[in-house]
Each structure stands twice: as C-alpha cells, then as structure tokens.
Amino acid sequence: MTSPEFIRAVANRYASQLQLCYPLTSASFSLAKTIHSHMVTSGFHPAGHIRNRLIDVYSKSSRIVYARHLFDKIHEPDIVSRTTLVSAYSSSGDIKTARKMFEETPFSIRDTVFYNAMITGYSRNEDGHACIELFRRMLREDFRPDDFTFTTVLGGLALVVNRGMQCKQFHCVVLKSGAGFVTSVLNALVSVYVNCGSVFEARKLFDEIKEKDELSWTTMVTGYVKNDELDAARELVDGTSEKLGVAWNAMISGYVHRGRYEEALDMFRKMYFMGIKMDEFAYTSIISCCAHAALFRLGKQVHCYVLRTEAKPTPGFSLPVNNALVTLYWKCDKVDWARRIFDNMPVKDLVSWNAILSGYVNAGRFDEGRLFFRKMPERNRLTWTVMISGLAQNGFGEEGLKLFNQMKSEGFQPCDYAFAGAITSCAMLGALETGRQLHAQLVRLGLDSSLSAGNALITMYARCGVVEAANVLFLTMPCVDSVSWNAMIAALGQHGHGIQALELFEQMLGAGISPDRITFLTILSACSHAGLVKEGQYYFNSMHRLYGITPGEDHYVRLVDLLCRAGKFLEAKDVISSMPFEPGAAVWEALLAGCRTHGNVDLGTQAAERLIELMPQHDGSYVLLSNMYATAGRWNDAANARKLMRDRGVRKEPGCSWVEVENKVHVFLVDDTVHPEVQAIYNYLNKLVPEMRRLGYVPDTKFVLQDIESDHKERVLSAHSEKLAVAFALLKLPSGATVRVFKNLRICGDCHNAFKFMSKVVGREIIVRDAKRFHHFRDCECSCGDYW
DNA sequence: CTAGGGTTAG
Numbered sequence: 001m002t003s004p005e006f007i008r009a010v011a012n013r014y015a016s017q018l019q020l021c022y023p024l025t026s027a028s029f030s031l032a033k034t035i036h037s038h039m040v041t042s043g044f045h046p047a048g049h050i051r052n053r054l055i056d057v058y059s060k061s062s063r064i065v066y067a068r069h070l071f072d073k074i075h076e077p078d079i080v081s082r083t084t085l086v087s088a089y090s091s092s093g094d095i096k097t098a099r100k101m102f103e104e105t106p107f108s109i110r111d112t113v114f115y116n117a118m119i120t121g122y123s124r125n126e127d128g129h130a131c132i133e134l135f136r137r138m139l140r141e142d143f144r145p146d147d148f149t150f151t152t153v154l155g156g157l158a159l160v161v162n163r164g165m166q167c168k169q170f171h172c173v174v175l176k177s178g179a180g181f182v183t184s185v186l187n188a189l190v191s192v193y194v195n196c197g198s199v200f201e202a203r204k205l206f207d208e209i210k211e212k213d214e215l216s217w218t219t220m221v222t223g224y225v226k227n228d229e230l231d232a233a234r235e236l237v238d239g240t241s242e243k244l245g246v247a248w249n250a251m252i253s254g255y256v257h258r259g260r261y262e263e264a265l266d267m268f269r270k271m272y273f274m275g276i277k278m279d280e281f282a283y284t285s286i287i288s289c290c291a292h293a294a295l296f297r298l299g300k301q302v303h304c305y306v307l308r309t310e311a312k313p314t315p316g317f318s319l320p321v322n323n324a325l326v327t328l329y330w331k332c333d334k335v336d337w338a339r340r341i342f343d344n345m346p347v348k349d350l351v352s353w354n355a356i357l358s359g360y361v362n363a364g365r366f367d368e369g370r371l372f373f374r375k376m377p378e379r380n381r382l383t384w385t386v387m388i389s390g391l392a393q394n395g396f397g398e399e400g401l402k403l404f405n406q407m408k409s410e411g412f413q414p415c416d417y418a419f420a421g422a423i424t425s426c427a428m429l430g431a432l433e434t435g436r437q438l439h440a441q442l443v444r445l446g447l448d449s450s451l452s453a454g455n456a457l458i459t460m461y462a463r464c465g466v467v468e469a470a471n472v473l474f475l476t477m478p479c480v481d482s483v484s485w486n487a488m489i490a491a492l493g494q495h496g497h498g499i500q501a502l503e504l505f506e507q508m509l510g511a512g513i514s515p516d517r518i519t520f521l522t523i524l525s526a527c528s529h530a531g532l533v534k535e536g537q538y539y540f541n542s543m544h545r546l547y548g549i550t551p552g553e554d555h556y557v558r559l560v561d562l563l564c565r566a567g568k569f570l571e572a573k574d575v576i577s578s579m580p581f582e583p584g585a586a587v588w589e590a591l592l593a594g595c596r597t598h599g600n601v602d603l604g605t606q607a608a609e610r611l612i613e614l615m616p617q618h619d620g621s622y623v624l625l626s627n628m629y630a631t632a633g634r635w636n637d638a639a640n641a642r643k644l645m646r647d648r649g650v651r652k653e654p655g656c657s658w659v660e661v662e663n664k665v666h667v668f669l670v671d672d673t674v675h676p677e678v679q680a681i682y683n684y685l686n687k688l689v690p691e692m693r694r695l696g697y698v699p700d701t702k703f704v705l706q707d708i709e710s711d712h713k714e715r716v717l718s719a720h721s722e723k724l725a726v727a728f729a730l731l732k733l734p735s736g737a738t739v740r741v742f743k744n745l746r747i748c749g750d751c752h753n754a755f756k757f758m759s760k761v762v763g764r765e766i767i768v769r770d771a772k773r774f775h776h777f778r779d780c781e782c783s784c785g786d787y788w
Numbered sequence: 789c790t791a792g793g794g795t796t797a798g
Contacts, residue, residue: 056789083789116790123791151791158792188792218793225794249794284795320796327797354797362798386798417798452798 090121131156194223330359498530564594
C-alpha cells in the first residue's frame with residue numbers, strides 16, 4: 001500500500017498540482033492551501049522540494065505566517081527554504097527578521113543565491129549602502145558573485161550614487177569579473193549611470209550592448225525621460241520597431257509632467273493603433289493628462305473604454321487609475337462624482353485622500369474639506385499645502401497662516417507651494433511683516449527662485465503698499481510666467497499707476513506672452529482706478545478682435561464700473577444693453593455704485609430695482625441704495641432703504657474693523673447693534689465738523705456728517721465704522737503717528753473720501769487695508785489711485 | 789530560492 005513507488009507517485013501528483021499555482025495570481029494562495037490540507041488529511045507529509053514549493057507560494061502571496069509555520073517544522077532547513085523566507089521577510093519590509101535568519105544560517109550551506117536574496121532585500125528597502133556593504137562581505141567570505149549579484153548590487157548602487165566616480169569604479173569591477181557581456185548586468189549599469197545624471201555615459205554603454213533586450217531599450221528611454229531629455233527619448237523610441245510598452249508609458253507621463261499634453265495624447269493614440277498593449281499605467285497617465293489639460297470629454301471616454309475592456313471582477317481598477325479618475329472628475333466640477341469613485345475604492349492611499357481633499361477645497365466646499373482633513377488616516381506635505389493654498393485663495397487668510405504654522409510644528413518642511421499659500425494669506429490680511437519674514441525664510445531655504453512663491457510675493461507686496469518691492473522682485477525673478485506679469489500689472493494698477501500698467505502690458509506682449517482673461521480683468525481695473533476711460537474701452541474692444549478672448553460677465557462688469565466712475569452713464573447703459581447675455585447682479589451693482597458716487601438717483605433707482613430683484617437677501621444691495629440717496633441728500637429715502645432691508649429680515653453682514661495704534665488694537669464690530677464706543681466717536685466727529693467747515697472743505701462726505709446729525713444716525717454709524725475707527729484712533733493719537741486701519745470688506749467710495757479728508761485735516765498718514773487692496777492716504781492723496 | 793524598466797494627489 002505505502003510502497004516507495006506509490007509514495008513517489010503521490011508526491012509527483014502533488015508537485016504537478018502545485019505547479020498550477022504559477023504564475024502567481026491572487027488565487028494561488030487558496031489553491032496552495034487546498035492542496036496542502038489535502039496532503040495533511042491524507043497523511044502525506046510535505047517534505048523537500050514539495051514543502052519548499054508551498055513555502056514559496058505562501059511567501060509570495062504575503063502569507064509569511066503560513067510559510068514560517070511550515071519552515072519551523074523542518075528539522076534542518078535547507079538553503080532553498082531559507083532563501084525563500086529571507087526574501088519573503090525582506091519584501092514585506094521586515095528587514096530585521098530577514099537579517100536575523102540570514103545570520104543564523106551556517107556558512108557551510110550558504111551559496112551565492114542566498115547572498116543575492118539578502119542583497120535584494122536591502123535593495124527593495126532602498127538601503128543602497130547596506131547592499132554594497134553586503135556585497136563586499138560576500139567577496140571577503142569568498143563567495144563568487146554572479147549576474148544576479150551584479151544586477152542587484154547595481155540596483156542598490158543606483159539608489160545612493162551621486163557622483164559619476166562611483167559608477168566608473170563599479171563599471172571596472174564588473175568588467176574585471178567578466179560579467180561585462182551579460183545584458184542584464186549592463187542594463188543595470190546603464191540604469192546606474194542614468195540615476196546619477198550621466199545620460200551621456202549611459203548612452204555610450206547602451207550603444208555597446210551587443211544583444212539588447214526589451215529592458216535595455218526601456219532603461220535607456222526612461223533614463224532620458226528621468227533626465228528631462230524627452231526629445232532624445234522620443235528619437236530612440238521612434239528609431240526601433242520594438243513594442244516598448246513600458247517605455248511608451250514613461251514617455252507619456254514625461255510629456256504630461258512637462259505640460260506637453262498634445263504629444264502625450266498623440267503617443268497614446270499611436271499606441272492604440274500600433275497594437276501596443278495598454279495597461280493601467282498607460283490609462284493612469286492619460287487620464288491624468290486629460291485632467292491637467294482640461295480635456296474632460298476625452299477623459300470620460302477613456303474611463304468608459306477602460307470600464308468596457310478592462311473591468312476586473314473584484315478589485316476594480318488599480319489604485320492609481322482610480323486616483324487619477326478622482327482628480328479628473330473634480331477638475332470638471334463634478335466633485336460629487338469624484339466622491340462616489342473615492343467611496344467605492346476598495347483600497348485607498350494617501351494620494352486618494354489628497355485628491356479628494358483638493359477636490360473639495362478647490363470647489364470652495366471648505367466645511368467638507370475640513371472634515372476630510374480631520375478624518376485623514378495620515379497626512380503629508382501635500383495635504384497641508386492643499387489646505388493652506390486653498391484657504392488662502394478663498395479668503396481664509398488667518399486660518400491659512402495658522403495651518404502653515406501648525407504644519408511646521410508637526411515637523412513638515414513647507415515647500416514653495418505652501419509658502420505661496422502662506423504669503424497669499426498675508427496679502428489678504430495686509431500682514432506685511434509676516435510676509436517679509438516668509439520671504440526671508442524662502443531665501444534662507446533657497447526656495448526664492450520658485451515661480452509660485454515669487455508670484456505670491458509680488459501680490460503680497462503690492463497689496464501691502466510696497467509696489468517698489470513687488471517691482472524689484474518681478475525684475476529679479478529667474479523666470480516669470482503670465483501669472484507674474486498679471487500680478488505686476490495689477491500691482492501698478494492698484495496703486496494708481498494706470499499708464500505704467502498699460503506700458504507693462506505692452507512689454508508683456510513684446511515678450512511674446514499671450515494675455516489671458518485675467519490679464520484683461522487687471523487691465524480694465526487699472527484703467528478704472530486711474531480714470532483712463534478711452535484706454536479701457538480700447539482694450540476691452542481689442543480682447544476678442546486681437547486675442548480671441550470672449551469677454552465674460554466679469555469683463556463687462558469692469559467696463560461698466562470704468563464708465564460709471566467717470567460718470568459716463570449713457571455709454572454704460574449702451575454697454576449693458578449690448579451685452580450678449582442677461583446682465584447679472586454684478587453688472588447692476590457696478591452701475592448702482594457709480595450712481596451712488598455721482599448721485600445719479602434716476603438711473604440708480606432702476607439699477608437697484610434689478611439688483612434687489614436678483615439678490616433680495618444681499619445686504620449690499622440696500623446699503624448701496626441708501627448711500628446713493630444719502631449722497632443726493634434725500635435722507636428720508638435713505639432711511640427708507642434701510643427700513644426696507646430690516647423689514648425683509650436682511651441683516652447687514654456683520655463685519656469687523658480694527659484700528660492698530662502703537663501696537664494697540666481697537667476692534668469695532670459692525671452689525672445692526674450700536675457699539676458702545678460709538679458715542680465717543682460721535683462726540684469727536686462733532687468737534688471735527690466745524691474744523692472741516694472752517695477749512696472750506698466741501699466733501700463728498702458731507703452726508704457722513706449729516707448722517708450723524710440725522711435721526712438715523714445710529715444705523716448709519718454702524719455702517720460707517722471705518723471712518724469712525726480712524727476718527728477714534730486720531731482722537732487718542734500722539735501727533736505724527738501713523739494710523740493703520742484694517743477692514744475685511746471692500747472699502748467703499750464714502751470711506752475713501754472720508755479718509756482723504758481726514759488725512760488732510762489732521763495732517764497725518766493713514767494706511768488702510770481692505771479685502772482687495774492697500775490705501776495709503778497722505779495729505780488727501782491716495783496711493784491706490786482710485787478716483788471717485 | 790535571487791535581479792532589472794513605467795503609474796496617481798497641488
């Protein structure tokens with residue numbers, strides 16, 4: 001019954017059954033387990049070759065516990081089982097246990113393969129030094145390295161090389177050992193040269209390889225891509241008929257990273273028509289390409305194609321494909337679709353979390369974004385950067401700065417993008433000192449050549465009133481893009497240098513940079529602040545004719561603003577009626593603001609009607625209307641507008657103004673309740689009135705004072721807290737001191753005039769920040785150039 | 789029993 005022949009026959013059957021586990025798939029483990037338990041129940045003891053097979057399958061299916069269990073039952077484990085286990089431990093990241101098992105193995109049974117396995121372990125765990133050290137020890141202990149050894153050690157070397165010298169030394173060792181003709185070794189050597197940036201040497205070696213295999217080609221092509229020589233890589237790819245799927249994938253992702261989306265797509269198409277196998281790597285890159293290039297329709301087509309052709313049973317798409325899809329969908333404003341993909345992913349990693357977080361932050365959905373941020377199982381530098389720059393760009397300056405500091409205290413070194421976010425926060429808050437400190441830190445870290453940080457700095461300096469610093473930065477930045485030009489043009493425009501802004505725009509054209517829609521928004525604002533009506537109209541008309549940019553509603557709003565500020569209401573009306581779309585609230589608001597400034601009640605009332613119709617719950621609609629009546633001296637109408645607002649249950653948006661005097665900060669809350677300090681301010685302004693009159697100042701601001709004298713003074717006071725804040729500060733100031741006023745809402749024409757007036761009357765500088773820009777009043781002049 | 793190339797987030 002249990003004759004040796006019979007046992008041998010059974011063993012052979014098990015051996016051939018186990019062979020079915022190869023090549024390894026996700027099903028291999030359960031198959032091996034079934035065969036294994038069959039052996040146990042039928043009383044067959046797996047030993048020798050069969051036992052080692054089982055250990056191997058268990059190890060490679062990441063079931064080390066099973067493998068170890070079998071291993072421990074062996075009385076004297078042979079070198080093959082030991083090699084398998086060393087390899088299993090190191091590939092699971094447990095390099096310590098691997099090393100322990102390595103050291104416990106007696107010298108007498110060790111062989112080259114055993115050393116190779118341990119060296120590979122270090123290579124997989126990215127410890128190049130340990131690879132080389134073990135290689136040296138292997139030589140000392142008289143084991144002969146083979147092709148595998150060289151290939152692996154070279155792989156480890158590639159991790160740590162930073163000079164060509166080391167490459168050359170190893171090159172010599174390889175040649176001396178006689179392995180210089182083995183393609184796999186030469187491939188690894190090429191890869192080492194590539195990794196230390198010696199592409200030229202790599203290419204020389206590559207050309208010397210007699211029998212180039214697919215890997216030789218791939219290594220060389222990807223080597224060019226890694227060293228940013230995409231054209232050389234392409235030349236190599238085009239020069240061979242080999243179907244180098246991996247190399248094509250590397251090239252596509254290289255093109256995507258460099259922003260060469262057209263070429264990436266072109267290769268993808270060629271790949272399809274040439275019948276090169278497309279895998280998840282290709283899909284991932286091309287979906288990411290579509291997301292970056294805003295080719296959403298194509299992206300969705302690829303998604304469908306992948307669904308149709310590659311749908312796998314359980315795990316769905318691979319992790320990176322899903323991650324790229326999440327990005328694709330939020331970029332085309334489908335955050336909820338992105339969320340659905342995210343939720344359905346069987347496995348998520350940090351990249352997935354960062355992708356969905358960016359989606360929410362970029363869509364301005366901060367409540368959900370914050371929730372995600374808190375829930376994340378782990379965070380990295382990018383996570384923080386996404387939050388910081390998102391918060392900054394959406395007006396949460398304080399929170400952005402807080403997060404920036406938190407990021408540092410949690411041990412993350414901020415990258416230039418994070419700095420850009422923090423600097424943008426400073427720009428919003430008018431925190432010039434903090435901004436300067438950040439600039440200094442950038443220089444210390446050697447990050448000051450960064451484009452994004454530089455652009456943020458230009459805006460920060462400009463918004464904080466230091467145009468000169470912005471200009472110096474713009475001129476000294478190592479490279480600039482259209483964002484930099486836009487920022488600098490805006491900087492000049494915001495400070496009333498309308499003509500210089502236009503000159504810079506012309507320079508930009510001369511430098512071959514094409515303007516975008518932001519450029520024209522900036523130009524129109526610059527003209528508006530400086531009263532350059534003709535120029536503004538000219539550029540508005542040229543944007544479609546010369547640059548093919550169709551004006552959006554935001555451009556029309558600025559044109560209306562430009563005309564209205566100059567009192568050209570007929571033209572403004574013409575513009576509104578000639579608009580290709582229904583004018584929205586912003587257009588009417590601009591018109592109303594102009595009417596307020598010029599006291600054009602007839603047109604203003606019409607504008608206000610439309611505005612209130614469109615935004616009945618928007619406090620600004622009523623405040624503008626009431627201020628317009630006030631400007632025209634129609635106090636009852638002004639009061640009625642306020643009453644209408646209250647009757648409709650609209651609260652004036654609570655804001656907050658604060659005054660900083662000699663390190664002391666006074667805060668004024670602005671809402672429908674009257675601040676207790678108001679009475680003191682009121683008294684002071686009453687003292688100021690005769691002084692104003694005595695100086696013969698007949699200000700546009702007269703209504704401010706009349707407001708206060710009117711029956712509605714309390715409500716009006718709360719609406720004009722900025723003026724009051726300044727007055728209050730001046731009241732308590734030692735003479736000659738500078739006053740800073742910060743306001744988190746946009747400064748209005750009334751406030752502007754009031755500050756002008758105050759600076760003249762009291763002979764002091766007044767610095768005001770609002771959400772949009774910086775005002776520096778001195779002797780009635782305002783640095784922002786706004787003319788009202 | 790051991791090795792080598794490509795993927796995703798601002």
